[in-house]
Each structure stands twice: as C-alpha cells, then as structure tokens.
Amino acid sequence: MVRIAGLVTVFLIGAVPALADTRCNEPYAPEINVTPGTTMEEMQSMRSDTESFVAASDVYQACLLKAAEKVSAYAPTAKRLIQQNQLQKERIGKAYNGGLAARKVALK
Numbered sequence: 532m533v534r535i536a537g538l539v540t541v542f543l544i545g546a547v548p549a550l551a552d553t554r555c556n557e558p559y560a561p562e563i564n565v566t567p568g569t570t571m572e573e574m575q576s577m578r579s580d581t582e583s584f585v586a587a588s589d590v591y592q593a594c595l596l597k598a599a600e601k602v603s604a605y606a607p608t609a610k611r612l613i614q615q616n617q618l619q620k621e622r623i624g625k626a627y628n629g630g631l632a633a634r635k636v637a638l639k
Contacts, residue, residue, distance in 0.1 A: 553601060555594035557612070558587035560619050565630025567637050574634065581627045588620045 561580035592613045599609035 553594065553598045555591055555598060555612075557591055557616065558584055560584055560623050563623060563626040563630055565627075565634055567634075569630070569634060574631065577627055577630070581623055584623055585620055588616050592616055 561577065561584050563577055563581065565574070565577070595609040595613050599606040
C-alpha cells in the first residue's frame with residue numbers, strides 16, 4: 532500500500548509542471564530474512580543492501596524536501612512521504628541488526 536501511494540505521488544509530481552524537473556524515486560526496501568542457516572556471505576549481502584537502501588532513502592528524502600521548497604502546496608505530501616520512508620529505514624535497520632544479533636547468539 533505504501534508503494535502504491537509512493538507511485539501515485541511520483542506520477543503526481545510528474546504532472547505538476549513546476550516539479551517536472553524534480554523526480555523523486557522511492558527506493559525499494561530490501562528483504563531481510565536471517566535464519567539459522569544464513570551464511571556469512573548472505574549476511575554481508577544483506578548488510579550491503581541495507582546500507583544501500585539507507586543511502587538511497589537519504590537521497591529520496593532530500594529530493595522530496597527540494598520539491599516541497601519549489602512548490603509549497605506539495606510540502607504536506609512531502610512530509611508524509613518522508614515520514615513513511617523514515618519508518619521503512621528504521622524497520623530495515625532493526626531487522627538487519629536483530630538478525631545479526633540472533634545469528635551471533637546461534638553461533639555461540
């Protein structure tokens with residue numbers, strides 16, 4: 532549902548002439564699934580995916596702020612999208628860190 536709202540917003544941004552040069556692409560959250568059999572390579576891949584998602588989210592949020600500065604009527608939508616994305620960043624970070632901690636405990 533969040534993705535649909537994000538896509539709708541992106542299309543709306545494209546429809547607003549003042550924002551035609553500002554395209555904010557919401558990054559996709561990686562899947563974090565740590566099991567007892569997860570290998571070190573898989574953990575490293577999930578870490579890389581998590582870091583990439585956080586970095587892309589920072590760029591996305593900065594883009595939304597820039598768009599809101601251009602068109603003040605867009606500010607409430609930008610604020611809502613930033614909050615949603617921030618929650619995704621926190622969820623992914625907690626999922627990775629929780630999985631890493633669980634894996635460390637399982638290996639002891």
